[in-house]
Amino acid sequence: MIRRLPQARDRGIPEATVARLPLYLRALTGMTERGVATVSSEDLAEAAGVNSAKLRKDLSHLGSYGTRGVGYDVEYLIYQISRELGLTQDWAVAIVGVGNLGRALANYGGFVSRGFRVAALLDSDPDVVGDRIAGLNVEHIDELETVIARRGVSIVVIATPAAAAQQVCDRVTAAGVTSILNFAPVVLSVPDGVDVRKVDLSIELQILAFHEQRKADRESGGPVMAEEWQRGESA
Amino acid sequence: MIRRLPQARDRGIPEATVARLPLYLRALTGMTERGVATVSSEDLAEAAGVNSAKLRKDLSHLGSYGTRGVGYDVEYLIYQISRELGLTQDWAVAIVGVGNLGRALANYGGFVSRGFRVAALLDSDPDVVGDRIAGLNVEHIDELETVIARRGVSIVVIATPAAAAQQVCDRVTAAGVTSILNFAPVVLSVPDGVDVRKVDLSIELQILAFHEQRKADRESGGPVMAEEWQRGESA
DNA sequence: CTCACTTTGTGCATCTGTTCACAAAGGGAT
DNA sequence: ATCCCTTTGTGAACAGATGCACAAAGTGAG
Ligand SMILES: NC(=O)c1ccc[n+]([C@@H]2O[C@H](COP(=O)([O-])OP(=O)(O)OC[C@H]3O[C@@H](n4cnc5c(N)ncnc54)[C@H](O)[C@@H]3O)[C@@H](O)[C@H]2O)c1
Ligand SMILES: NC(=O)c1ccc[n+]([C@@H]2O[C@H](COP(=O)([O-])OP(=O)(O)OC[C@H]3O[C@@H](n4cnc5c(N)ncnc54)[C@H](O)[C@@H]3O)[C@@H](O)[C@H]2O)c1
Numbered sequence: 001m002i003r004r005l006p007q008a009r010d011r012g013i014p015e016a017t018v019a020r021l022p023l024y025l026r027a028l029t030g031m032t033e034r035g036v037a038t039v040s041s042e043d044l045a046e047a048a049g050v051n052s053a054k055l056r057k058d059l060s061h062l063g064s065y066g067t068r069g070v071g072y073d074v075e076y077l078i079y080q081i082s083r084e085l086g087l088t089q090d091w092a093v094a095i096v097g098v099g100n101l102g103r104a105l106a107n108y109g110g111f112v113s114r115g116f117r118v119a120a121l122l123d124s125d126p127d128v129v130g131d132r133i134a135g136l137n138v139e140h141i142d143e144l145e146t147v148i149a150r151r152g153v154s155i156v157v158i159a160t161p162a163a164a165a166q167q168v169c170d171r172v173t174a175a176g177v178t179s180i181l182n183f184a185p186v187v188l189s190v191p192d193g194v195d196v197r198k199v200d201l202s203i204e205l206q207i208l209a210f211h212e213q214r215k216a217d218r219e220s221g222g223p224v225m226a227e228e229w230q231r232g233e234s235a
Numbered sequence: 236m237i238r239r240l241p242q243a244r245d246r247g248i249p250e251a252t253v254a255r256l257p258l259y260l261r262a263l264t265g266m267t268e269r270g271v272a273t274v275s276s277e278d279l280a281e282a283a284g285v286n287s288a289k290l291r292k293d294l295s296h297l298g299s300y301g302t303r304g305v306g307y308d309v310e311y312l313i314y315q316i317s318r319e320l321g322l323t324q325d326w327a328v329a330i331v332g333v334g335n336l337g338r339a340l341a342n343y344g345g346f347v348s349r350g351f352r353v354a355a356l357l358d359s360d361p362d363v364v365g366d367r368i369a370g371l372n373v374e375h376i377d378e379l380e381t382v383i384a385r386r387g388v389s390i391v392v393i394a395t396p397a398a399a400a401q402q403v404c405d406r407v408t409a410a411g412v413t414s415i416l417n418f419a420p421v422v423l424s425v426p427d428g429v430d431v432r433k434v435d436l437s438i439e440l441q442i443l444a445f446h447e448q449r450k451a452d453r454e455s456g457g458p459v460m461a462e463e464w465q466r467g468e469s470a
Numbered sequence: 471c472t473c474a475c476t477t478t479g480t481g482c483a484t485c486t487g488t489t490c491a492c493a494a495a496g497g498g499a500t
Numbered sequence: 501a502t503c504c505c506t507t508t509g510t511g512a513a514c515a516g517a518t519g520c521a522c523a524a525a526g527t528g529a530g
Contacts, residue, residue, distance in 0.1 A: 014486070014487070015486085015487095016486075016487055016488090017487090018442055018445050019438070019442055021441070021445075022435075022437065022438040022441040022442070023422070023438070025441075026420060027422075040506090040507065040508090041507075041508070041509095042507085047422070048422060049422040049424075051488075051489070053488080053489055053490070053491090053510095054487090054488065054489075056507090056508065056509060056510085057487095057488085057489090057509080057510075059508095059509090060508085060509055060510070064508085064509070066507080066508055066509080067495085067496065067497085067507085067508075068494075068495040068496045068497090068506080068507050068508040068509080069495070069496045069497050069498095069505075069506045069507050069508075070496075070497070070506080070507070070508090071506095071507070071508085072508090084445070085441050085444055085445045085448075086444040086445055086447065086448030086449075087441065087444060089448075091440075091444055091447070093440070100338070100339040100342045100343065101339045101343070103335070103339070104335035104336045104338070104339040105436070107335045108335065108336075108436070110420060110436070110437050111436075111437070111440075113437075114437060114440075114441065115444070116437075116440050116444075154447055155440065155443055155444070155447065178447065178450060179443040179444075179446065179447045180443075181436075181439055181440065181443060185261060185345060187258070187262075187282070187283060187284035189284075193450070195443055195446045195447070197439045197442060197443055199434055199436065199439060200257075201340070201343070201345070201346075201416075201434065202257065202345050202346070202348075202349060202351075203254070203257040203258065204416055204432045204434060205326075205328070205346075205349075205351050205390065205416065206256070206257040206260075206320050206322065206349065207253055207254055207257070207432060208390055208414040208415075208416060208430055208432055209320055209321040209322060209326055209350070209351075209390070209414075210253050210256075210319070210320045210321055211414065211430045212321065212326070212389055212390065212413065212414045212430070213320075213321030213324075215413060215428070249516075249517075250516090251516080251517060251518090252517095275476090275477065275478090276477075276478070276479095277477085286518075286519065287519095288479095288480095288518080288519050288520070288521090289517085289518065289519070291477090291478065291479060291480085292479080292480075292517095292518085292519090294478095294479090295478085295479055295480075299478085299479075301477080301478050301479080302477085302478080302525090302526065302527085303476075303477050303478040303479080303524075303525045303526040303527085304475080304476045304477050304478075304525070304526040304527050304528090305476080305477070305478090305526070305527070306476095306477070306478085307478090
């Protein structure tokens with residue numbers, strides 16, 4: 001049994017909480033732009049699309065930054081969340097695979113706005129290498145290791161075809177990168193200590209299709225399985 | 236007082252399972268292409284990057300489609316998962332906002348391969364309307380309701396700037412669409428019964444940055460709290 | 471048939487995350 | 501100071517997801 005001392009700042013922030021902090025940050029940024037100085041958990045929760053108790057519990061993992069009876073100071077909370085997420089420092093990102101998607105990502109402004117800087121674009125196609133995109137030259141994939149080392153790249157975005165992704169991933173992790181964002185529809189295998197997050201459009205659509213089918217089945221009094229049908233939905 | 240019923244509308248299939256089915260499907264498709272006829276939970280689990288007990292439990296929600304001592308028939312399992320996800324029918328998808336990202340999505344082949352068909356591209360910019368992309372004319376956003384109705388669009392992808400997303404969302408839901416995939420960095424509010432899934436690059440990067448910072452802190456003997464640091468973590 | 475072997479399907483313990491509901495804390499008025 | 505009002509921070513109950521471990525169910529050999 002592990003006993004935790006409640007006073008020390010608990011660095012064990014739940015993964016689910018980490019995933020929501022950027023959401024709160026976005027909502028807070030919008031508020032500060034509208035000149036809002038303080039905000040209650042109720043209002044912030046609504047802006048972020050979550051339950052207010054959840055929001056308070058999430059924030060309590062960072063420390064006690066609210067004032068009872070008043071709420072949270074917007075600026076201060078932005079600072080605390082940013083610090084916790086590591087956004088007070090600058091992160092150099094490399095994009096590997098400069099095709100349709102890679103180009104869109106390279107041109108995307110929302111990147112830079114939060115401490116992420118596109119430091120390199122890499123591709124294997126000679127026709128693409130040398131192109132100037134968003135102020136950067138596309139470099140040859142052979143330069144991968146050099147570029148990572150020289151520019152202090154610590155996050156790599158993989159936007160190559162699926163067939164090339166694992167190979168790129170291997171080189172990138174061998175070069176010491178431990179954070180990868182993968183857009184290719186493959187399961188990457190990586191050494192321990194490397195974090196991979198994936199974005200898969202096709203999976204999202206399939207999940208939507210599943211629920212959509214469910215809704216359709218229901219309306220048409222579709223294939224309901226005997227006693228499976230509990231609990232109607234309408235209020 | 237708005238009462239929200241916790242809906243167990245999914246014929247008993249846990250949401251976490253639904254999110255993994257497309258992964259299994261992808262692995263199975265690869266196997267069938269390589270001529271594999273049957274597969275054990277152990278092998279399929281490895282290909283999908285999950286634990287084998289979890290895989291078996293997931294599949295058990297669909298029914299008993301395995302043979303003890305043998306494994307699963309690849310073709311049959313593909314069919315069963317496809318049917319469960321609703322991929323045996325054709326889904327018409329509309330993409331609203333044909334900028335950098337919208338174009339990349341429209342040109343993406345991985346879409347079509349699984350029963351999703353891009354049926355319309357819509358934009359508000361007169362310079363973009365009329366462009367021919369991936370065999371489709373970009374239509375004016377004014378046509379939104381007509382296009383949705385005429386072509387039986389049931390899933391809409393929003394790839395407009397953040398400022399326009401809620402407005403587009405309102406029109407789309409008013410037109411009867413109940414499944415939305417949102418790329419804009421805003422929390423969409425929708426009527427009950429509408430599913431929204433979001434893809435947010437910036438959030439993914441922030442989560443990676445959090446963990447990256449954590450690793451860096453650790454190596455430099457940073458603010459580690461005595462006995463706190465024993466958990467090995469990987470992807 | 472029985473026996474040896476493989477692999478599924480699932481009960482159960484455990485872990486993680488969510489939500490409720492309220493005591494405690496702070497602000498402001500008098 | 502004392503009282504009232506608001507809102508935080510959190511204990512505790514609940515809900516959901518994971519993974520171990522094994523009985524049950526199947527195959528195939530003899
Ligand atoms: N385009 C989309 O909307 C979309 C959506 C979801 C997923 N994806 C996935 O993202 C990836 C990229 O998609 P895309 O549409 O941009 O493809 P694309 O073919 O347009 O671009 C891929 C690029 O990667 C380069 N490349 C190939 N092998 C490489 C290697 N070994 N090293 C470096 N670069 C290499 C190619 O030269 C090309 O420029 C694919 O895996 C695709 O499945 C794309
Ligand atoms: N490009 C990326 O890599 C990327 C990554 C993550 C998120 N996003 C988000 O995706 C969205 C699109 O990004 P983008 O880079 O393609 O932007 P973009 O500016 O290139 O394209 C946006 C398009 O939407 C159109 N549009 C604007 N208002 C509209 C309306 N009311 N109805 C229909 N169309 C409208 C514009 O005419 C334009 O063609 C943005 O919200 C962005 O934050 C983009």
